[in-house]
Amino acid sequence: MSKTRSVAVVLVAGFFIGFGATYLGGRADAQGDQALHIDIPVKLEKANVVFDIGHLVLNGDMPFFLGDMDLLATDLSRWNVKGETIAVFHGDAAYLLLNDDSYDANRRVQTGHPIQTGNPYRKLISRLMEQGIQIELCGATAVANRWTNKDLLPGVKVNTNAMVRVTQLEQQGFTLIYE
Numbered sequence: 001m002s003k004t005r006s007v008a009v010v011l012v013a014g015f016f017i018g019f020g021a022t023y024l025g026g027r028a029d030a031q032g033d034q035a036l037h038i039d040i041p042v043k044l045e046k047a048n049v050v051f052d053i054g055h056l057v058l059n060g061d062m063p064f065f066l067g068d069m070d071l072l073a074t075d076l077s078r079w080n081v082k083g084e085t086i087a088v089f090h091g092d093a094a095y096l097l098l099n100d101d102s103y104d105a106n107r108r109v110q111t112g113h114p115i116q117t118g119n120p121y122r123k124l125i126s127r128l129m130e131q132g133i134q135i136e137l138c139g140a141t142a143v144a145n146r147w148t149n150k151d152l153l154p155g156v157k158v159n160t161n162a163m164v165r166v167t168q169l170e171q172q173g174f175t176l177i178y179e
Contacts, residue, residue, distance in 0.1 A: 047076055047083040050169040052178045054091035065179035066124050073131040086169060090138030090162035096121045097137050102151035122153055129155045138162035
């Protein structure tokens with residue numbers, strides 16, 4: 001799947017999820033038994049959330065959790081919820097935070113190969129950061145893979161260790177979302 005198509009799939013899916021929830025929420029009474037009725041409407045004033053992303057789960061070629069993070073960031077912004085969202089990458093999901101050259105080297109894509117090269121997720125990761133999500137890489141994962149800061153996408157922060165960082169954030173009252 002091309003980079004452009006991957007981005008388009010996520011954006012279109014996000015649009016339809018968001019539009020569908022809004023549309024169904026407003027149309028539930030008009031449709032009777034054929035529509036979704038929200039029994040527990042959710043309203044938040046504050047949300048501090050940490051995503052623990054150590055495993056790569058794909059929906060086709062798209063990491064499933066990227067859609068979850070986008071949906072959460074969109075909802076929190078739309079509802080004017082105060083707080084922080086931090087995504088801690090480690091393990092086999094960490095390579096999503098690599099710049100194009102490091103991504104290709106890590107994924108063993110040969111220079112000049114006609115198939116997609118470079119990090120196909122870089123624009124999505126960048127968009128999440130623009131939405132206010134702090135993206136962090138586990139330092140232990142980076143050391144194990146011999147990655148340095150120059151291997152990372154711009155704006156990615158490095159913590160000492162993912163498990164310790166998630167523990168720290170939970171102790172500070174962050175809600176854990178395990179992906």
